[in-house]
Amino acid sequence: MQLKIKIYRGTHQIGGCITEITTEKTRIIIDFGTVLPYRNGKMPKENLVIEGVTYIGHRNCDGILFTHYHGDHTGLLDKAIKGIPMYMGKAAKKIFLLSQAHKNSDSVARIEQIREYEDGKSFSIGDIKITPILTDHSAFDAYMLLIEADGKQVLHTGDFRTHGVKGEMVIPRLAKLRGLVDVMITEGTNLSYTNPVVTSEYLLAEAAETLMERYPYVFVMCGATDIDRLAAFHKASERKNLFLCDAYQMSLLETAAEYGAALTDFYRFDRTRVYFEEMEGVKDGFCMAVRNEKDFSEIMKPYREKHNEQTLIIYAMSEGYLSKHHQAIEKLTSGFRYIIKLHTSGHASEEAIWAAANTVSAKKIIPIHTENPEKIRLGALQDRVVFLEDDEEFNV
Known part of the structure; x- marks a missing residue:
């Protein structure tokens, strides 16, 4: 049995990240959003076909999990084959529904059908166990997701930071996972910027x-x-x-x-x-x-x-x-x-990424949600970083 990770999109761009995690029996997707412009103003390619997920035909996906409601994480919701179960935080779903109420009735109906999860309450999709961990982000009710299957653990950070209203709780919560995680998939948005504003x-x-x-x-x-x-x-x-x-x-x-x-x-x-x-x-x-x-x-x-x-x-x-x-x-x-x-970033500073990675101390660390993954700096853990390309499969 082998737990596998594939980043369909996001290894070298900010936004529109799509992560797949599979076992022999179960296939889940984490985040399913539209792309954002590159820093040079050009747009990445939006057209994306994922067999069994995004085109009309045989459904081959057991669940799509949204870490939060921002469009670069949810914007392809309507492109998913109908019938695939979707999941989101309870408050996030309510805010998402309110913000999208002006859209067509089919879109609203799909949001209404999203299943709700809550902080710390584990649930299963097939043979994969998921534990949501409330985190700090500019989107309210955003989550990291701990994925457990085949005796392995993968932590997907989603978008996070430590300088927001809930910032002080992030690192203590991650401390409970220290040494237990095989792979940490971390956002790296601010690795792409010079001197990003990360004021509290x-x-x-x-x-x-x-x-x-x-x-x-x-x-x-x-x-x-x-x-x-x-x-x-x-x-x-x-x-x-x-x-x-x-x-x-x-x-x-x-x-x-x-x-x-x-x-x-x-x-x-x-x-x-x-x-x-x-x-x-x-x-x-x-x-x-x-x-x-x-x-x-x-x-x-x-x-x-x-x-x-x-x-x-x-x-x-x-x-x-x-x-x-x-x-x-x-x-x-x-x-x-x-x-x-008066503005501050919704994403983790380089110091926060370092603190999170060092606290979890995962065996392998995969940066996504950044145009410059190679700029990640994790001190003594640097040799644990794995740089993937889109569509590349990684065996946990």
Whole structure:
């Protein structure tokens, strides 16, 4: 009997990673997403056919597991042959469903059919045992997955970091696996960047709080499902006693509070209210989460025209997003005098990758989700690194 790993996509690109793990009896896929542009702006090839998984014909896959809801991990959901069981964290599924509700009914129906898993609660697909391990990432309710079969253990980190709201729990949880893991498949996103921003979300909140003392009216441009970032700005706006958002954003924050408040007070969005038409009379000002949409442009307009000196715009998004949507964002924020960027990566720093790998001390370590896997530096464990090519099979 032999446990095997195959990375269909992701050995030399960020996003769109697809990992297959098989035994003689069972075949599972971990993450099934759309590709992201290379750093040079070019797009990797999206067309991907995986026999028994992505084309109409004989189904030969026992389960697809999503580590979290970001599109580069879930975006090919509709391409999978119907009938393949899919799995995702309980809160992640709810947020995913809310964020995709505007899509066609068939897509929504497939999301609704996703089976839910929970932190620390093992389950089996065929002769493969899976244990979800809650981790820290810019997506709420993201997981590492411990795979056990044929007397072997494989840890798939998914996307993770240690500088977010849940960052302090990552390494202690991995310490329980020390010396037990045969192969660790680790994300390496930030290996592709020079000096990536990996500031703590807590420090970001402190910086935002200082700025909010100066400006009564603060608009934060942030991804709707970037719950940690929104939690940081909600925390920073305590003195204003009011954090505003639209009804859609409120539904996402309520979900995060439902599942995350027991972990940390950062996920208690008690001062959050759905915005109302007349906001100018709000005592002590406000902080408001906005997105690149027309409705927010109309809301922000009076503050550009009447309260420009008292208004601050905060960009809380990646450089990639800002570049891709430059014209639309410029239209939304044009005319505002005070604009600042406060952002931190959703991915592990090089130091965090080193800490995770050294803590687990797996026999073999495979970097994925990076354009530059060869840049991984693991000190005394460097000789354990295995560099694979897409479609290459590895025997555990």
